Amino acid sequence: MKILLVYPQCPDSFWSFKYALKFTPRKALNLPLGLLTVAAMLPKEWEKKAVDMNTTRLTDEDIKWADYVFISAMIAQRKSTKDVISRCQKLNTKIVTGGPLFTTGHEVFDFSGIDHVILNEAEITLPRFLRDLEKGHPQHIYRTDEHADITQTPVPLWSLVDLNHYASIPIQYSRGCPYDCEFCDIIILDGHKPRTKTRVQMLAELDAVYSTGYRGSIFIVDDNFIGNKNKLKTDILPALIQWMKGKDYPFTFLTEASINLADDEELMQLMSDAGFNKVFVGIESPNEESLVECNKFINKNRDLVASVKRLQNYGFEVMGGF
DSSP: OEEEEEEOOOOSSTTTOTTGGGGSSOSEEEOOHHHHHHHHHSOTTSEEEEEETTTSOOOHHHHHHOSEEEEEOOGGGHHHHHHHHHHHHHTTOEEEEESHHHHHHTTTSOOTTOSEEEOSOHHHHHHHHHHHHHHTOOOSEEOOSSOOOGGGOOOOOGGGSOGGGEEEEEEOOEEOOSOOOTTOOHHHHHOSSOEEOOHHHHHHHHHHHHHTTOOEEEEEOOTTTTTTHHHIIIIIHHHHHHHHHHTTOOEEEEEEEOGGGGGOHHHHHHHHHHTEEEEEEEOOOSOHHHHHHTTOGGGTTSOHHHHHHHHHHTTOEEEEEO
16 A cells, blocks of 8 residues: 655644744744654555655645545645645545544535545544455544543654754644633543653654754644643653753753643753753733633733743743733
8 A cells, every 4th residue: 555644735824934934944843743643553564655745845646656645634724735635636546634624623624525534533543444444445434532542652753754854843742631721622632631651652752853863853742741740740851851861962842831830840940951941831811801711710810921930030932822
């Protein structure tokens, strides 16, 4: 089987940083982590190619080469995704889709003509598709109400792309968030209970990136990295500190966290020692009524400016979301 994995173009948005990238030698902000993780779940004997349309042109020859085109996308990539689907249809190449665009929007958006839609978390639904495909009767849609055990998630197939095309390399440590902000779809996708990878998994993923020769920024893409503070402080961060020291600090780390990170000096110090120098924080609004309206209760009854300054005092560049 020949599989082409396609990541559609990101429009000018939070996800592209198109104009800022002109000041760097990089072509895109982040590589398609979900797609490369899915690639690692496919049978090893299958041939695989990846085209990130934010760094590489998708050609008709690429599409015609493939038995199946796998497309993973976010809602922001809807327009480009429709274009890719149309091109595959014209060339009679079968299409398999997944990712947040389809999981949260497949019933609202018109994606007719797709052969197979893999919804929710691929650790659960993709193996079902692969088993049915092997038996010769794959279904149109695969979905689940369950959440995956991400301790079984494989190391992404980094070899399918050139890591040096990217401003930062994304790695996932956890899924799920304990909070209930009304504007966020993370709890719809991943649930309220943070699920985490093991220390062994995290170090294996860092080893895999390190072995490619890449040196630079690593983006731990969890929507709230500190959802399980105790595990971070007693297990993950001490191991990460030792790994970074042993490799002579090849990476810097950025991540996303809730503002209550500023309340935990031990956690801030450990993150700083491990090489974290940037953190994205959802400030949302300085207006208390607005915070109540959108269920951002974690930000209430605090001096947001003072909290940001505490984070800065531990060496973090704070990127505020509003």
